[in-house]
Amino acid sequence: MYFQPEIETMPREELFQLQLERIGETLRNAYENVPFYRQQFDEAGVRPEDFRSFEDLQRFPFLVKQDMRDAYPYGLFARPNKDVARIHASSGTTGQATVVGHTAADLRNWGDCFARGIAMVGGSADSTLQVSYGYGLFTGGLGAHAGGEAMGCTVIPTSSGNTKRQVQMMRDLGTDILACTPSYALFIADTAIEMGYDPAKDFKISAGIFGAEPCSQNMRDEISEKLGIQYCDVYGLSEVMGPGVAMECAERNGLHIAEDHFYCEILDPDTLAPVPDGEWGELVITTLTRECCPLVRYRTRDVTRIISEPCACGRTHRKIDKLRGRTDDMLILRGVNVFPSQIEQVITSFEEVVPHYQIVLSTRGPLDHIEVQVETVPEFPFDEVRKLEDLRKRLAAELKGNLQIAVDVKIVEPKTIARSEGKAKRVVDNREAGNR
Numbered sequence: 052m053y054f055q056p057e058i059e060t061m062p063r064e065e066l067f068q069l070q071l072e073r074i075g076e077t078l079r080n081a082y083e084n085v086p087f088y089r090q091q092f093d094e095a096g097v098r099p100e101d102f103r104s105f106e107d108l109q110r111f112p113f114l115v116k117q118d119m120r121d122a123y124p125y126g127l128f129a130r131p132n133k134d135v136a137r138i139h140a141s142s143g144t145t146g147q148a149t150v151v152g153h154t155a156a157d158l159r160n161w162g163d164c165f166a167r168g169i170a171m172v173g174g175s176a177d178s179t180l181q182v183s184y185g186y187g188l189f190t191g192g193l194g195a196h197a198g199g200e201a202m203g204c205t206v207i208p209t210s211s212g213n214t215k216r217q218v219q220m221m222r223d224l225g226t227d228i229l230a231c232t233p234s235y236a237l238f239i240a241d242t243a244i245e246m247g248y249d250p251a252k253d254f255k256i257s258a259g260i261f262g263a264e265p266c267s268q269n270m271r272d273e274i275s276e277k278l279g280i281q282y283c284d285v286y287g288l289s290e291v292m293g294p295g296v297a298m299e300c301a302e303r304n305g306l307h308i309a310e311d312h313f314y315c316e317i318l319d320p321d322t323l324a325p326v327p328d329g330e331w332g333e334l335v336i337t338t339l340t341r342e343c344c345p346l347v348r349y350r351t352r353d354v355t356r357i358i359s360e361p362c363a364c365g366r367t368h369r370k371i372d373k374l375r376g377r378t379d380d381m382l383i384l385r386g387v388n389v390f391p392s393q394i395e396q397v398i399t400s401f402e403e404v405v406p407h408y409q410i411v412l413s414t415r416g417p418l419d420h421i422e423v424q425v426e427t428v429p430e431f432p433f434d435e436v437r438k439l440e441d442l443r444k445r446l447a448a449e450l451k452g453n454l455q456i457a458v459d460v461k462i463v464e465p466k467t468i469a470r471s472e473g474k475a476k477r478v479v480d481n482r483e484a485g486n487r
């Protein structure tokens with residue numbers, strides 16, 4: 052049920068105490084061993100010994116992705132080469148790659164964090180874990196692999212690709228738990244079905260641990276149904292560790308943060324002031340045990356909220372909600388924060404439309420005007436005006452209920468909205484400059 056019961060169910064007061072001690076250690080490690088931090092702290096006029104309470108942490112400067120890029124390759128390492136066991140790096144698709152080093156202890160902690168998720172889906176040393184994340188500099192494959200080994204599972208390192216073989220191994224070797232990206236899980240499920248199997252009935256698989264890319268609730272449901280599994284959402288990012296920073300228990304209402312290894316703050320993305328538990332904002336992480344690359348107040352740009360209510364599973368570590376998006380994607384419409392992912396969630400719940408859409412913003416008088424363009428499925432009777440109007444009204448009402456602001460819905464014929472080979476352009480912002 053638990054992988055490390057004494058830690059996962061530690062009384063909250065003890066956990067707070069542990070976090071306080073470990074934040075202090077992280078600040079000292081950063082200040083003493085990384086010239087970048089020393090300079091940052093000195094400029095902000097703070098020293099590690101100024102930290103005594105969680106509030107004191109707010110006096111310490113943030114770390115942003117650009118700092119990590121600027122420090123390429125070894126500028127943020129707090130350990131010499133002889134103590135570095137492994138290097139991972141982000142893909143660098145949007146700029147200079149970021150390089151992160153791990154000591155042997157860092158790697159052990161990572162395996163433990165991921166193994167807690169394996170326990171959350173009912174896994175044990177008896178389980179067979181198939182890792183269909185890519186192996187390499189990307190943290191997915193080796194992160195999940197370390198979790199499986201820490202738990203004592205039989206690990207099958209298939210990596211990604213060669214999907215028919217994945218399916219065959221999953222069936223023949225009796226895979227219990229699959230770990231990969233959600234989109235790949237769906238592809239594996241569809242491939243199995245095409246090959247004539249019903250994985251929900253014919254395969255032994257009972258759980259999946261999926262992360263590393265955004266996934267709507269509808270897609271999660273589809274994956275769970277097709278594979279017949281418990282879906283565990285895993286959060287992690289290569290800068291902070293990799294998969295396992297937070298993992299979803301069987302209660303399915305949030306991801307338990309590994310709070311003995313990470314301290315999380317949620318900040319208002321505009322003012323950078325902390326928000327109360329339960330309110331949405333940007334997730335900021337301070338690592339608590341990391342030796343090689345300690346991170347102090349790393350701004351993840353991911354938007355979530357803290358769920359601090361006790362969890363029925365018995366774990367005392369607080370949870371984060373499923374990510375709503377990234378602050379880079381957030382739109383402020385008539386003073387309300389809106390994420391394209393919220394609109395997508397509504398649209399994908401309607402069978403009559405396809406998941407291609409565009410959000411067109413303009414200025415009408417002093418206000419933002421929001422138009423959501425959606426396409427019908429090819430079978431929809433597009434020339435039946437009453438049916439079209441009914442669909443439009445239902446979509447508009449659902450969107451208003453979800454976003455708390457009124458939007459116009461424009462329904463267009465199939466294949467009208469431009470498709471893109473890479474990242475889809477979901478938002479067209481024609482607002483006057485002052486309103487953006």
Ligand SMILES: [Zn+2]
Binds near residue numbers: 300363366
């Ligand atoms: Zn729980």
